[in-house]
Amino acid sequence: MTxxxxxxxxxxxxxxxxxxxxxxxxxxxxxxxxxNGVSLEIRAGETLGxxxxxxxxxxxxxxxxxxxxEPTSGSVRFGGTDVLALDPAALKxxxxxxxxxxxxxxxxxxxxxxxxxxxxxPLRLHGLASGAELQERVRAMLAHVGLRPSxxxxxxxxxxxxxxxxxxxxxALILNPEFVVCDEPVSALDVSIxxxxxELLARLKRExxxxxxxxxxxxxxxxxxSDRVAVMYLGxxxxxGPARAVLHAPQHPYTxxxxxxxxxxxxxxxxxxxxxxxxxMDPPPGCRFHTRCGFATDLCRSTVPPQRAxxxxxxxxxxxxxxxxx
Amino acid sequence: MTxxxxxxxxxxxxxxxxxxxxxxxxxxxxxxAPGECLGIVGESGSGKSVTFAAVMGLIRPPGRIExxxxxxxxxxLVGLDAASYRQLRGRDIAMTLQDAQTSLNPALTVGTxxxxxxxxxxxxxxxxRAVEMMTMVGIPAAERxxxxxxxxxxxxxxxxxxxxxxxxxxxxxxxxxxPTTALDVxxxxxxxxxxxxxxxxLGMSVVLITHDLGxxxxxCDRVAVMYAGxxxxxxxTADIIGSPRHPYTEGLLASVPDLHNLDRPIRPIEGQxxxxIDLPPGCRFLPRCPKARPDCAKPVPMRAVGEGRNVxxxxx
Amino acid sequence: xxxxxxxxxxxxxxxxxxxxxLLAACAPLVAPHDPADTDLFRxxxxxAWMVNGDWSYPLGCDALGRDILSRIIYGxxxxxxxxxxxxxxxTVIGVMAGLAAGYLRGWVxxxxxxxxxxxxxxxxxxxxxxxxxxxxxxxxxxVLALAYKEWVVPCxxxxxxxxxARETEYVEAAxxxxxxxxxxxxxxILPNILSPVxxxxxxxxxxxxxxxxxxxxxxxxxxxxxxxxxxxxxxxRAFILDAWWVSTFPGLAILLLVLSINVASQAVxxxxxxxxxx
Numbered sequence: 069m070t071x072x073x074x075x076x077x078x079x080x081x082x083x084x085x086x087x088x089x090x091x092x093x094x095x096x097x098x099x100x101x102x103x104n105g106v107s108l109e110i111r112a113g114e115t116l117g118x119x120x121x122x123x124x125x126x127x128x129x130x131x132x133x134x135x136x137x138e139p140t141s142g143s144v145r146f147g148g149t150d151v152l153a154l155d156p157a158a159l160k161x162x163x164x165x166x167x168x169x170x171x172x173x174x175x176x177x178x179x180x181x182x183x184x185x186x187x188x189x190p191l192r193l194h195g196l197a198s199g200a201e202l203q204e205r206v207r208a209m210l211a212h213v214g215l216r217p218s219x220x221x222x223x224x225x226x227x228x229x230x231x232x233x234x235x236x237x238x239x240a241l242i243l244n245p246e247f248v249v250c251d252e253p254v255s256a257l258d259v260s261i262x263x264x265x266x267e268l269l270a271r272l273k274r275e276x277x278x279x280x281x282x283x284x285x286x287x288x289x290x291x292x293x294s295d296r297v298a299v300m301y302l303g304x305x306x307x308x309g310p311a312r313a314v315l316h317a318p319q320h321p322y323t324x325x326x327x328x329x330x331x332x333x334x335x336x337x338x339x340x341x342x343x344x345x346x347x348x349m350d351p352p353p354g355c356r357f358h359t360r361c362g363f364a365t366d367l368c369r370s371t372v373p374p375q376r377a378x379x380x381x382x383x384x385x386x387x388x389x390x391x392x393x394x
Numbered sequence: 395m396t397x398x399x400x401x402x403x404x405x406x407x408x409x410x411x412x413x414x415x416x417x418x419x420x421x422x423x424x425x426x427a428p429g430e431c432l433g434i435v436g437e438s439g440s441g442k443s444v445t446f447a448a449v450m451g452l453i454r455p456p457g458r459i460e461x462x463x464x465x466x467x468x469x470x471l472v473g474l475d476a477a478s479y480r481q482l483r484g485r486d487i488a489m490t491l492q493d494a495q496t497s498l499n500p501a502l503t504v505g506t507x508x509x510x511x512x513x514x515x516x517x518x519x520x521x522x523r524a525v526e527m528m529t530m531v532g533i534p535a536a537e538r539x540x541x542x543x544x545x546x547x548x549x550x551x552x553x554x555x556x557x558x559x560x561x562x563x564x565x566x567x568x569x570x571x572x573p574t575t576a577l578d579v580x581x582x583x584x585x586x587x588x589x590x591x592x593x594x595x596l597g598m599s600v601v602l603i604t605h606d607l608g609x610x611x612x613x614c615d616r617v618a619v620m621y622a623g624x625x626x627x628x629x630x631t632a633d634i635i636g637s638p639r640h641p642y643t644e645g646l647l648a649s650v651p652d653l654h655n656l657d658r659p660i661r662p663i664e665g666q667x668x669x670x671i672d673l674p675p676g677c678r679f680l681p682r683c684p685k686a687r688p689d690c691a692k693p694v695p696m697r698a699v700g701e702g703r704n705v706x707x708x709x710x
Numbered sequence: 711x712x713x714x715x716x717x718x719x720x721x722x723x724x725x726x727x728x729x730x731x732l733l734a735a736c737a738p739l740v741a742p743h744d745p746a747d748t749d750l751f752r753x754x755x756x757x758a759w760m761v762n763g764d765w766s767y768p769l770g771c772d773a774l775g776r777d778i779l780s781r782i783i784y785g786x787x788x789x790x791x792x793x794x795x796x797x798x799x800x801t802v803i804g805v806m807a808g809l810a811a812g813y814l815r816g817w818v819x820x821x822x823x824x825x826x827x828x829x830x831x832x833x834x835x836x837x838x839x840x841x842x843x844x845x846x847x848x849x850x851x852x853v854l855a856l857a858y859k860e861w862v863v864p865c866x867x868x869x870x871x872x873x874x875a876r877e878t879e880y881v882e883a884a885x886x887x888x889x890x891x892x893x894x895x896x897x898x899i900l901p902n903i904l905s906p907v908x909x910x911x912x913x914x915x916x917x918x919x920x921x922x923x924x925x926x927x928x929x930x931x932x933x934x935x936x937x938x939x940x941x942x943x944x945x946x947r948a949f950i951l952d953a954w955w956v957s958t959f960p961g962l963a964i965l966l967l968v969l970s971i972n973v974a975s976q977a978v979x980x981x982x983x984x985x986x987x988x
Contacts, residue, residue, distance in 0.1 A: 329579040
């Protein structure tokens with residue numbers, strides 16, 4: 069399969085909001101190293117699951133490849149086009165092909181607009197439809213995501229969380245994109261509604277031939293929807309590979325800890341993490357995970373581990389695992 | 395069987411809203427035995443948090459306990475005066491809230507906040523005990539960190555601090571309301587294991603309110619599943635997760651992906667939670683139930699099916 | 711109307727404001743006399759209910775024998791016109807500047823916020839007095855002098871609201887579908903921050919009316935023979951002990967209108983604040 073999206077060495081550093089005192093004292097802001105050289109490939113037609121805990125940079129990654137946040141350096145190539153080099157007009161055109169679904173269905177819809185206005189806006193902005201055709205496409209999209217035509221004239225607050233998420237999905241898909249970033253699309257929903265949205269996303273992917281980057285902290289959901297997964301820790305990818313292989317036989321100690329922490333597997337024989345997540349402003353040297361890893365050695369504390377390719381299209385960034393490299 | 399520590403009988407709590415009466419808890423009965431861990435599972439609007447807010451005496455207007463009894467260690471809690479409740483809260487029953495970020499006062503040091511609770515309940519050497527509790531929940535260098543403010547703690551540490559404060563007076567019952575929802579899985583595991591180990595050490599009872607059946611499976615002896623203000627199924631955890639009898643429990647189990655069995659397809663529950671103002675007289679799950687029959691439209695009582703197991707469904 | 715203005719006091723205040731607006735709008739029809747018609751025989755004639763009063767001049771006459779009631783009605787025209795026009799201009803400019811500063815950040819924000827800080831450093835009245843002294847009196851100049859500084863108020867409100875709104879996911883979603891900065895500012899952010907802008911604008915109308923009166927009182931505002939409440943109060947100062955009505959009635963008019971606007975705008979604020987509903 070060919071790569072639809074190829075990200076190389078993506079870096080995003082930003083200055084956090086500074087406190088008044090430190091500004092008065094003239095302290096230099098320390099940079100948050102949200103993404104630290106991330107390379108990933110997303111193949112046409114697949115769902116790549118991106119797992120990681122809060123603050124690991126997974127949402128920043130999703131926004132950086134769409135240039136909703138400008139990356140500091142690196143390259144993002146989408147179907148041969150260098151996304152980071154696009155001028156505003158070309159970027160606008162590119163947005164038709166790359167879309168995003170947000171986590172919070174309560175915050176991602178403008179409360180002052182009706183559903184019809186929300187869904188018509190993308191088509192209007194790109195001059196794709198007007199008049200009766202526009203109405204028709206809005207209606208068709210509503211039906212596609214399981215909403216009724218009568219819902220078009222309502223405002224977002226008149227819907228439940230699950231229905232709002234359907235509206236958010238409709239807005240992203242009405243431009244017929246090829247690639248969609250799903251940023252925690254079910255995390256804010258009730259359990260029984262989560263399944264509805266997961267099913268909907270799967271059906272739309274089949275029907276429209278979409279490619280997804282599915283970002284979530286819920287490992288079971290990631291395992292269910294993804295063809296391949298990538299595991300992120302403190303702005304770096306520590307492991308990638310086919311979803312089942314990685315989730316059922318994790319190699320990186322961090323992935324192992326994540327898998328064993330998932331509830332439902334019994335509370336015994338957990339791989340425990342030491343201490344707390346280090347600050348992304350002051351990441352540890354060497355392997356970024358060494359401060360919490362039970363297997364860390366001096367090598368881990370001093371040297372950044374190489375990304376080692378394993379059999380079965382897998383990659384692990386660890387000095388010690390797997391113990392017998394292929 | 396021993397006398398239950400907590401016994402709730404036919405509890406009804408309603409909130410008076412502008413457009414009608416919201417029946418948030420509608421006839422809930424349950425017991426918690428000493429030393430037991432009971433899981434309460436339900437989605438938003440199921441009444442799981444309101445039920446235990448009632449136990450804590452935290453229902454305020456426009457909310458009202460309309461009927462029912464809450465007995466804790468031989469005492470009736472409904473109608474208890476404010477002073478007695480203050481005595482009870484913290485010392486005998488403690489509660490940790492969902493959001494540790496906002497439950498700690500940002501303007502006070504964590505030391506002040508835990509020592510305050512200990513002193514209020516007449517603990518002699520409050521400072522030493524605070525350090526002991528913080529060490530127990532796994533806060534390193536506790537002595538030194540007493541002077542820290544909540545923002546200097548990570549999310550997981552704040553949650554553990556909440557647990558330390560909740561447990562500082564050795565309560566008989568800990569109510570943990572969604573203790574892990576805001577946390578990442580690795581920290582979630584830490585907090586749950588902490589609660590489990592302290593429960594074993596102190597012999598206290600725990601009520602774990604959650605929407606995550608996996609959490610229940612790992613930590614709870616018994617579980618009660620709530621839907622739209624009622625318990626629809628209750629019993630031993632292994633029985634309920636292994637062979638659910640109520641279609642809602644079945645639906646809930648089928649709708650979450652299982653990491654250990656990714657080949658099982660997930661099956662969503664269609665439709666939405668009913669409006670608690672405008673409830674159907676019969677089974678509340680009826681509009682979403684794939685197995686609905688005509689007699690489901692009549693009120694459905696809770697029925698005993700086997701040892702310690704109850705189901706609210708005409709099919710059983 | 712009931713939702714917008716709960717409470718008797720707020721309704722009474724709103725009716726008072728409405729009454730002033732109607733009087734001002736229909737001044738030629740409702741005023742009993744020409745406000746510039748002088749007659750020294752009526753010099754300092756007292757109100758109708760006092761000795762030597764006359765019901766055809768109900769509030770009495772000023773030093774030139776002009777009817778005070780008619781002058782108050784015509785004066786309302788000036789006050790309300792200047793209040794509304796100044797606030798309208800200031801709001802349009804302030805909203806644009808605030809949106810630009812809050813959404814674009816960077817050097818745009820630094821320039822606009824710097825300007826705002828500098829302007830806030832001057833006391834309002836002294837700033838306006840200085841400008842009027844330079845430009846000369848007159849209605850147009852007064853509108854300009856007040857608007858020069860007034861835009862700062864809505865600008866600060868809008869900038870703050872915009873800073874919060876630009877971080878919301880619906881703004882991010884608009885960027886993701888390719889909306890331009892202008893579309894996002896006007897189409898996404900503005901409709902969501904309109905409530906505080908309206909509340910501030912209503913309160914500021916009252917403030918501007920007071921400033922107009924102050925400038926006219928100092929003789930820098932509207933020039934005679936045009937009636938203005940501020941200059942009427944000033945004219946009466948010399949006779950305050952002998953003919954109290956010359957200053958008092960226009961003073962009361964200012965008080966009543968400003969108070970009514972403030973009470974009504976408080977109710978508007980409550981009605982528009984979503985936190986107070988549901």
